[in-house]
Amino acid sequence: MERSRIAVAGASGLIGSALVRSLTADGHQVVRLVRRAARGEDEVRWDPEEQYIDAAGLLGCHAVVNLAGAGIGDHRWTDTYKKTLRDSRVLGTAALAEAVASLPEPPRVFVSGSAIGYYGETGDRAVDETAPPGDGFLPSLCVEWEGAADAAQEAGVRTVFVRTGLVVAREGGAWGRLFPLFKAGLGGRMGDGHQYWSFISLHDEVAAIRHLIDREDLSGPFNLTAPHPLTNREITAAMGRLLHRPTLFSAPAPALRLALGEMAGDVLGSARVLPGRLLESGFSFAFPEIDQALRAALRS
Template identity: 50%
Template sequence: MAIIVTGASGLLGSALVGALREQGERVVRLVRRAPQGEDESFWQPAKGLLDPAALDGAEAVVHLAGAGIGDKRWTDSYKREIYDSRVDGTRTLVTALNALSRPPQVLVSASGVGFYGDTGDHAVDESGPRGEGFLAELCERWEGEARAAGDGGIRTAQLRTGLVLSGKGGALRQMLPIFKLGLGAPLASGRQYWSWITVDDWVGAVLHVLRNRQVEGPVNLTGPAPVTNADFTKALGRALRRPTMPIPVPEFALRLGLGEFAGEGLVFGQRALPAKLTGSGYGFRHTRLDEALAAVL
């Protein structure tokens, strides 16, 4: 039996596919181009196109596809692209899964800690309420589409992922050039919390969710020790052996340069704790930020 993965070419998807194959799993990637082998199958989520034969009899599905949250400035049209790529894409996938005669045992679908909005210094676990803002509303609808797979008897889990630390890409890779020049600085107040997780722990946590039948519903994919942006800034400077700037980047400058994304993506913060992971026995490889940054860099 196969494990189906969407979004397999991204930073997280490629890491997960590699780990699954190392463990001897057969992986089939859903791709939006002509398939290049038996391990790929074509789909076009925007048009509702998907080959049910690729899903029939699969063991599990991991759904990670979606337009990048911070890849472009948040114009109205790009926000619509972000929304549609997640909500409509998940609906296409779940509709196909619920029509199968042999559905998979589990659907693991991406989401984000943006669900909680701005939590300030208040810690939240998976029982926390939805916050305010575009990302919070997006995550709620996105997760709702994934939960509909439960109508077909499929166990579902929604991965509320935080800041993933990797030296190969993602947000950390974008920060490195600035910090290597000694120009790293806190953002806005610096008091907003960043809930981080290393890419190795992210992959390990997804494998844990896939195999642990007791884990379902929203799952915070974050490490157990979130830190403030100011503390993250100091830690990254230490890891690179470079000084950091004591004066923060003003919020108005962030919004001028990055638009609406600056508010929800950088100024908002979530102090999210991985209650379901720790409660179900997942053991983190990296629990301290200094150690984590040393590992990924």
Template identity: 60%
Template sequence: MRIAVTGSTGLIGSALVRSLLADGHEVVRLVRRRSRTGPQPDGSTAVGWNPLLGQVEREGLAGVEAVVNLAGAPIGDRRWSESYKREIRESRVLGTETLAVALAGLEEPPKVLVSASAVGWYGQTGDEVIDEDSPAGDDFLAEVCVEWEAAARPAERAGIRVVHPRTGLVVSPAGGAGAKLFPLFRLGLGGRLGSGRQYWSYISLADEVAALRFLIDREDLSGAFNLTAPEPVTNAELTAALGRALRRPTPFPVPEAVLRAVLGDLSVEVIGSHRVVPRRLLEAGFRFAHPDVDSAVRAAL
């Protein structure tokens, strides 16, 4: 199968591309630098696009059967200034709209667009168990996710099957929150964040990639799917799992006041609570390789 991927150099995108290439699929990477287009060392091909300007080299998408859209500015890399919040929003909403319009305009559109979203769609939900039927939240990330998913509608109107994987915390030392947490825990400097009672809905990187491929292949599936392990855990439970796996103590909790002072608006996501479950994914028959937090952490190591 010929599959196009945006965000192919990120944590999830790079793992997905490796998996697809290993199984003999043809991968087309959408990249922003023209100097990086053409054949790639790993066997993929790169074509240019500029998501903010609405530009895509459509000829490079000829014959593509599936598209996975993972592009977007990182959520946790820096403090959320107003300009960076704008970048978070525009990189997702404008990028998805650019891609959806381009795909809809192809002479032979792909069969499926798997266009990323996040569990932030639900807002802060405390201890309540949340599935795909739950309503959208009203905080910044929830608003971004609602616009992000809506931006794919031109593809849906063109008859392309559209799937929105709402991903939780990907447990990996290679990127995302894990790139910051794992080194601290290895040094014995880890601890719960805030009260530790907030729920973190996580997924192993291997299960994330497997779920994305499951959604590509299943022609009967569309709409929103939560990509989270079946049993969400609290931050304190995740902290304990990291300590057990690394055989390190976890004695250094970080108070909420410190998190707010250091992270600003981003602290809402760190001390907020998302108890999200993957109901639709389980009903569709997907099986998790790492359904519990200890196995997810061991897989990451």
């Protein structure tokens, strides 16, 4: 892709900051959406919960990438925090989509975040983008989250939904918490360990987003997961093997439910999600296997 102006919401998060580094390194001009007064041409003021954005700051952008949202695992899922999770995603996406649609010359593409939580519990059944949404809080949130981008689609802007899996990285997310535990020899399976975890390396996550920005023939939902999801038991074994640590500890399902409440379903649930459309589009994973993804995270 030629050097372009690209706006990123959620630029300070795990994926957003890595995407910004990648784009900047290749000479693209990145505009960050910030929740304070803009301090230069590379910032745009917005407030997702208030559905406010200085749309003029998006003028001239080739792409707008929306990765903003409160952390799924940051707090216990009380009714109050579930509202925070919803508002930070749905209201923010709607504000961005409407801003994009209002521009006299809209961007060529709107990439909007989503998650494999869309599919809910899949057990041993592998699913791709053709599968319907599951049941429960996360699937309903993802459906509403993606639906909030309607204004951009109706304005004719190519819209892509990135349904992201568990990102393997030291800097944050699930593995940001797992690595220190396993390094201390305190790692182990969760529940019975038979639940599938659909992972993706941070490198491949960023590369896939850039692939979807560049490919003007691609739109709709894409699963951002490695081609070979594994069970929690298999991933636990890989972590122990790579870090040369025992994996004797385990977190029983009842204890997790007591500690995490409703969020425990996300840890104990099984999501065997395949990147069908991403592979069909010709995308090539740099780190398709868990050992490769773990080593890449430890090198970063």
